[in-house]
Amino acid sequence: MAELLKQQFDIAVLKALVGDAPVGKGDDGPWVHFTLQYHDQGVLHDGDQWDFALAEIAPSPGPRGSRSLGPDMPLPQAIVDGLRQWFGENAEAGRPLWVHLVKPYATLRLVPWERALGKALERPILMLPDFIFPRPREAVQSLDVVLCASAPLGYEDHTVREALRIAVDRILDSGKRDMRLHVFADRQIAASLSQLWHSQGRLGQQVIVHDNQQAAPYVQEDISSRLLGEAGTLRSPWLLWMRSALAGQGVDVVHFICHGHLSQGRGAMLFAQSPLARTDTFLAGPVGGSELGTFLTQTGAWSTVFSSLPDDHSEAGLRSLADEIAQSRPGPMMMHVLREDPQAGALAAGYAFLYSGEAHPPPRSTALFMYCQPYLAADKVARAVPGTMVERGARAAPPAWAGSSDRGVPVRAIARNSVQVQAATRSLKASPLDAIFSGSERVSSLVASTERYAEQVQLRFQQMARDDLVTKGVAGDADAKATFETLDKLRRAVADVEALSAAVPRAAS
DSSP, rough: OOHHHHHEEEEEEEEEEEEEOOOOSSOOOEEEEEEEEETTTTEEEEEEEEEEEHHHHHHOOOOTTTGGGGOOOOOHHHHHHHHHHHHHOOOOOTEEEEEEEEOOOGGGSSSSSHTTTTTHHHOOEEOSSOOOOOOOOOOTTTTEEEEOOOSSTTTTHHHHHHHHHHHHHHHSSSSSSEEEEEEOOHHHHHHHHHHHHHHTOOOOTTEOOGGGGGGGGOOOTTOOOOOOOOOOOOOOHHHHHHHHHHTTTTSSSEEEEEEEEEEEEEEEEEEESSSSSTTTOOOOOEEEEHHHHHHHHHHHHHOOEEOOOOTTTTTTEEEEEEEHHHHHHHSOOEEEEEEOOTTTTTHHHHHHHHHSSSSOOOOOTTTTTEEEEEGGTTTTSSSEEETTTOOOOOOSOOOGGOOOOOEEEEEEETTTSSSHHHHHHHSSSSOTTHHHHOOOOOOOHHHHHHHHHHHHHHHHHHHHTTTTTTTHHHHHHHHHHHHHHHHHHHHHHHHHHHHHHHHHHHHHH
């Protein structure tokens, strides 16, 4: 569905497609075909094109894993020069370049695009997800952020503590929106920073530090240190502790300040295996995309942030995990590299852009790796093609491209099949939960997790339709329709439960 986004928004895109070697170039492994795409008089055009071997752009990790990958991985100069020339002749300052990685894109996920292109072009670099989805439903009056910080082996305590301290300061300074931060950290880190936040008058008000002892029931000394498979069952004592402590309240953003890990091409985060204390019996506990995705859905979080530490064990591993989450969940994703931005000014700008509730231009920083939908960018830098704009946050009616062919580019002209049409348009319709989200300062975990689950199913249908994994024809349409109607029934049932829960205290009084 990235093709539809490019049709609907006047954005400049660098498209990267991994495939066979061009004719006459030999067949030594896969190649990457790059295309500059832009609008001219409302029509999407292909501009300059470049072909390079994948190994030249993003080499595979060597015997030492992710540590054998360089921190910058610069792009070939021909691409940089071509993009610089086009922007110099055709685009005003501040207009971002969007990067569209066409699946499957192999090791391209490890390229630090914000550095490889941002330094040379001096403009924001944003990643274009391969699906279309409106702003996830949230309680618009406040923002609940969960911060999880852990030093997996202990000797990283100082950098983790400083990263958490700076992150809290920058998040609270990022906008006028009411914020509440839930902090989960290693015991010693939490104790020392609690004293600081108490002296600042923030503890218990803006910042809530959760007691590590609550994690005791979930700690196991002999838990496997291997990554979990695709089942997604929660096994990390950190995730189990956080889910338990947050029970009953929905959250918006989960921000991880952890080291990365890359093993056999799979990205993960590393936590100290016990939030209570470190002993020789505990190993670093990795958490991968499947387990993390389950946690985010169960807590109702609609966005994820990762902080890569200056001494990160594997920035590439964290980047791989961040990319996996961004391409599998509807909300925006941000990864902040502290080595590029020690005082985290870019982190504050990123929070203002993604979460302030007001229109902000995307920040220009080589420290921010960001996936988001184009509607998030201010009109000045992400203009919609006339007649195709979906009003920011509007859900009451399908957009112009949903079915009509007399305004803009209809989705049916671009979508692979009718199921993809249904999946793309269904997410923009009104929901029985809309009134709860818009009328509440905060929503319950039941409401938030139900909405996240429904969004995940809708997004999954988009992806399966894109990859031709659903039955074609009438049967596929019927399955999609039945699924979406069931999701609406689920939302309606939850809305009824919430209404009943709200009425009970009034009746009792």
